[in-house]
Each structure stands twice: as structure tokens, then as C-alpha cells.
Amino acid sequence: MGKTISKDGTVIGYDRTGRGDPVILIGGALCDRQVHSGLAAFLAPHFTVFNYDRRGRGESGDAPPYAVRREIEDIAALIAEAGGSAALYGISSGGALALEATAAGLPVTRVAAYEPPYLTAAADLEANTRHTDPVPGLIREGRAEEALEHFLRATGMPREAVAEMRTTPAWPALVAVAPTLVQDFAVMGDGSVPVERFAGIRVPAMLLDGSAGMAFMHDAALAVAAAIEGARNVTLADQTHEVSLDALGPVLIEFFAEP
Numbered sequence: 288m289g290k291t292i293s294k295d296g297t298v299i300g301y302d303r304t305g306r307g308d309p310v311i312l313i314g315g316a317l318c319d320r321q322v323h324s325g326l327a328a329f330l331a332p333h334f335t336v337f338n339y340d341r342r343g344r345g346e347s348g349d350a351p352p353y354a355v356r357r358e359i360e361d362i363a364a365l366i367a368e369a370g371g372s373a374a375l376y377g378i379s380s381g382g383a384l385a386l387e388a389t390a391a392g393l394p395v396t397r398v399a400a401y402e403p404p405y406l407t408a409a410a411d412l413e414a415n416t417r418h419t420d421p422v423p424g425l426i427r428e429g430r431a432e433e434a435l436e437h438f439l440r441a442t443g444m445p446r447e448a449v450a451e452m453r454t455t456p457a458w459p460a461l462v463a464v465a466p467t468l469v470q471d472f473a474v475m476g477d478g479s480v481p482v483e484r485f486a487g488i489r490v491p492a493m494l495l496d497g498s499a500g501m502a503f504m505h506d507a508a509l510a511v512a513a514a515i516e517g518a519r520n521v522t523l524a525d526q527t528h529e530v531s532l533d534a535l536g537p538v539l540i541e542f543f544a545e546p
């Protein structure tokens with residue numbers, strides 16, 4: 288495993304595999320770099336893949352206070368490790384972070400995002416605020432387990448499924464990483480597409496979603512693609528937010544390999 292130092296001194300841990308043009312993988316909420324281990328192996332025959340732990344997760348450190356710009360600086364440090372420029376891929380809130388880093392002017396060659404969970408309907412934005420507002424406060428109060436439960440319920444997970452998840456061996460690890468939900472909430476802002484910022488993206492961009500997923504994810508992908516000049520939207524057949532490697536991998540390889 289490699290390590291790099293972000294601008295604020297935070298250590299960022301990553302795995303580097305493969306050879307070729309660099310691609311950086313960015314995970315979403317509650318995820319460390321293990322979420323992309325399979326994708327990294329899939330891409331490695333074609334690219335040099337940097338699969339990293341976002342700050343506060345896995346082998347990466349953290350330093351308060353949190354700010355989205357610090358996560359962008361983490362990506363900048365990885366790009367420096369990659370040789371000065373790189374393509375980005377992120378899933379869910381990690382996709383939103385990839386877009387924000389690109390919009391911030393980092394030397395990104397291409398950017399792809401799978402189902403960044405923006406909301407395009409006023410009613411959805413209102414409901415999002417109502418259901419998710421308690422999470423950051425619960426985390427600040429040290430009530431990470433309650434915050435995690437509230438977040439899972441807000442994503443649509445039935446109460447019974449949350450109760451069952453509490454009995455699994457994975458639950459303590461999820462509670463341990465739950466404080467990083469504050470980061471994902473900050474990346475997503477009020478939930479609306481930051482059209483003005485994304486309009487400044489001037490590199491090839493691809494927004495992906497799954498045909499079997501939630502309708503608002505498709506609407507979000509279309510809205511983000513519309514905000515970025517020349518961006519494309521690709522809907523993967525029969526996929527949900529838990530996208531399969533066989534469906535996603537070939538599309539990313541084709542996109543990142545384009546001249």
C-alpha cells in the first residue's frame with residue numbers, strides 16, 4: 288500500500304495497480320477502498336489504478352475541521368502521485384466528489400460518475416432536508432449508531448432490514464465509519480445539482496445510472512450531464528445502485544481509453 292500527504296498534512300492511503308494512463312477511484316458513503324477492489328483489478332490491465340481511502344476511512348487519516356476542499360486537496364495529492372494528471376471515477380457521493388474536484392480545476396483528463404445522488408424535484412429536496420438533517424447533529428453528539436440508522440432509513444431501507452443489519456458482523460464496522468457521513472452530506476450540499484459549478488467542467492464527462500434503480504438517480508444523471516458541455520449519459524441495463532462489475536467495467540474501459 289502507498290501513502291501520500293495531503294495539503295493539510297493528512298496521510299492518504301492507497302493501492303496502486305496496473306500500468307498505463309492513471310485512473311483514480313473514489314468511494315461513496317460508508318465505504319473504504321475495498322468497495323472498489325474488484326473494479327481496480329478489472330481496470331488494471333488497461334490503466335494505472337489508484338484506489339484510495341477517503342480521509343477518515345481505512346488507512347487514511349483525518350484532521351478537523353472537515354471541508355470539501357480538503358477532500359479535493361486529497362485528490363490533488365493523488366494526482367501528483369500519478370504524475371500530474373489523471374482520470375477520475377466515483378460512485379454515489381464519491382461521484383459527486385469526482386465532479387467537484389474536476390470543477391475545481393484539478394488536472395483531470397476525464398471524469399465518470401455512477402449515480403451521484405442529486406435531487407431534481409422540489410418535493411424531493413424538501414423531503415431530503417427533513418429526513419437527513421438530524422444525521423450531522425447526531426454525529427456531533429457522538430451518537431454514531433443512531434446517525435447510521437437514520438441515514439439507512441432515509442435511503443429507503445425498511446426498518447426491518449435495518450434491524451436485521453444490526454445483528455450482522457458488519458454492523459460495528461459501519462458504526463465506526465458512520466462519522467464520515469458528515470463528509471458525504473457536505474459534498475452533496477443541499478442535494479440540488481450545482482449547475483453553475485459543473486458548467487465550468489471542460490473535460491470529457493460521463494454520467495452513469497442503472498435502469499433497475501431509483502428513478503431519481505436517472506433524473507440526476509441526466510441533469511448533471513445537461514449541465515456539462517458535451518457530457519454523455521449512459522444507462523446500464525438491469526442495474527441498481529449496487530452496480531455489477533461486468534456491466535460497469537467495460538463501459539469505463541472504453542471511456543477512459545478514448546483518445
